[in-house]
Amino acid sequence: MSDKRWYIASILVSYRVKNGKQEIYPVYENFTLFYAKNRKKAWKKAIKYGKWYANIDDKLKIDGNPAYTKYEGIRKVIEIIDDEFDLKIPLDGLEISYSYMELSSEEAIQNLAKGRRVTVEYIDMDES
Numbered sequence: 001m002s003d004k005r006w007y008i009a010s011i012l013v014s015y016r017v018k019n020g021k022q023e024i025y026p027v028y029e030n031f032t033l034f035y036a037k038n039r040k041k042a043w044k045k046a047i048k049y050g051k052w053y054a055n056i057d058d059k060l061k062i063d064g065n066p067a068y069t070k071y072e073g074i075r076k077v078i079e080i081i082d083d084e085f086d087l088k089i090p091l092d093g094l095e096i097s098y099s100y101m102e103l104s105s106e107e108a109i110q111n112l113a114k115g116r117r118v119t120v121e122y123i124d125m126d127e128s
Contacts, residue, residue: 003037004035004036004037005035005036005037005038005079005080006033006034006035006079006080007033007034007035007036007039007042007046007077007078007079007080008031008032008033008034008077008078008080009031009032009033009034009042009043009045009046009049009050009074009076009077009078010029010030010031010074010075010076010077011029011030011031011032011046011049011050011053011071011074011075012027012028012029012030012050012071012072012073012074012075012109012112012113013027013028013030013050013053013054013069013070013071013072014026014027014028014069014070014072014103014109015027015060015062015067015068015069015070016062016067016068016069016070017062017065017066017067018065018066018067018068019065019066020065022062023104024102024103024104025102025103025104025105025106025108025109026062026100026101026102027072027100027101027102027103027109027112027120028098028099028100028101029075029098029099029100029101030050030053030098031098031099032046032049032093033080033093034046034049034077034093039077039079042077042079043074043077045093046074046077047074049093050071050073050074051071053069053071054068054069054070054071055069056069057069072109072110072112072113073113073114074113075112075113075115076115099122100122100123101120101121101122101123102120102121102123103118103120103121104119108120
């Protein structure tokens with residue numbers, strides 16, 4: 001039996017214009033699975049993955065302006081307790097969900113990434 005466990009990490013990334021000011025900062029909270037020996041190692045894997053993820057889209061635009069994805073941090077890492085199912089599927093690094101929100105400042109993004117209280121506007125993404 002493996003001594004590793006599944007964890008879900010809340011990885012925050014924001015979208016930033018390359019030049020000029022922004023009034024709205026689009027932020028995604030990506031919930032991503034990691035397989036690790038403990039929470040600390042899962043956290044480290046999540047950081048590495050989050051930084052990699054932020055660098056994969058170089059053609060991003062916000063309102064027609066060139067933009068980029070910025071890694072903001074890990075909000076939390078939670079162990080998945082598997083009492084009912086035997087979770088042995090190789091899903092390491094698979095994003096299983098996300099949240100989209102808008103914040104009014106870079107300070108608010110930093111506070112959210114540190115787990116501090118902030119006001120956010122969650123946007124439900126209509127799939128129709």
